[in-house]
Amino acid sequence: MNVLFIDSPVGTGFSYVESFGEYALNNKQIALDLVKLMSNFLRSHSEFERVPLHIFSESYGGKMAPEFGLELYLAQQRGEVQCQLKSVVVGNPFISPVDTILSYAPYMLQLGIVDHDGFKNISRVASEFSRLIYTGELGMAVIQNIKLQHLIEQIIGNFVFYNTQWRTHEDDDHRYGEGPKLSEFMINNVTKALNLTDMTKWEARNVAVYDELGSDIVKPAVHIVTRLLDETPLRVGVYSGVLDLICATPGTVNWINRMSWRGKQKYVDAIRQPFRSDGYLEGYEKQGGNFSMFWVLRAGHMVQQDNPAAMSHILREFTNYG
Incomplete structure (x- = not known):
């Protein structure tokens, strides 16, 4: 298979902003930047215009990918881009921040990570986050989310949000998507392999990107997923490692259950099935109405790292390859 990795939003990884450019301010702008990138890429490499295209992402990328997929499909319909877009698949996505954050306390209580006192304290702060979202005080909600992360750390100590086990x-020091080994590999191996030694240094995190997105970070994108299902023929998938806290599976299931689209009844009526690899149970799947959900066992936020056998199953399910 051909794999195209994209550092997005601009300013992260190897991507950078030139003096006349600007960082993205919202999810729509991120999506349009990605469409522009794909348009230029496909014009330069026209052989890929006929190759089936599947968009995969995880975490906050799970919020970006649906809008990217929607805008790419619309650009295709307008004749601006020639491609064979087939599916959009997101892993442990931060698509509905309210559902995600309200799931923290009950999830941790049921796993035994907190007691009832911890449950009450976390629930109180999470409820205030929810109130701020619904009253439109999004800037304060961003701050409240940071307070919640710090509170959880105070209650449960040096804990990995990305895999509770x-x-x-x-x-x-478990930070998401970075670490000394990764940084060393990217800087000493990938930078040289891609002949990027004269460019800006690779950055795992860019605070300026975060600051420019601002309150847009806590806005939901469930309606974009709905539009993908209602306005396009694309397959849409969600997979979730059940050991993840930062984008906990119960919150994901909650927004999916509330989401309405024209094929929902087919999904509701579908039977949730186990899926296996070499006879071993790796998780459960439910598919219907062009939508698929995968519950992945023995995996947290980074399914491809924690359970590659399950990730292989999901990849094959959408690409029909392997």
Whole structure:
């Protein structure tokens, strides 16, 4: 298979903003930037115009990918881009921040990570986040979300938000998508392999990108998923590692259950089935109405890292390859 990795939003990874450019301010702008990128890429490499295209992403990328997919499809319909877009698949997505954050306390209580006192304290702060979202005080909601993360850390100590079952040492620093080994590999291997030694240094995180997005970070994108299902023929998939806290599976299931689209009844009527690899149970799947949901066992936020067998199953399900 051909794989195209995109550092997005601009300013993250190897991507950068020139003096006359600007960082993205919202999800729509991110999507349009990605459509522009694909348009230029496909014009330069026209052989890929006929190759089936599947968009995969995870975490906050799970919020970006649906709008990217929608805008790419619309651009295709207008004749601006020639491609064979087939599906949009998101892993442990931050698509509905309210549902995600309201699921923290009950999820941790049921796993035994917090007691009832911890449950009450976390629920109180999460409820205030929800109130701020519904009253439109999005800037304050961003701050409230940071407060909630700090509160959880105070209650449960040096804990990995991305996999509740990781064994961690008190001196460990588990940050998402980065670390000394990754940084060393990207800078010493990938930078040289791509001949990018004269460019700006690779950045795992860019605070300026976060700051420019601002309150848009806590806005939901469920309506974009609905539009994908109602306005396009694309297959849409969600997979979720059940050991993840930061984008916990119960919150994902909640927004999916509330979401309405023309094929929903087919999904509701579908039977949830186990899926296996070499005879081993890797998770459960439910498919109907052009929508698929995968519950992945023994995996947290990064399914492809924690359970590659399950990730392979999901990839084959959409690409029919392998």
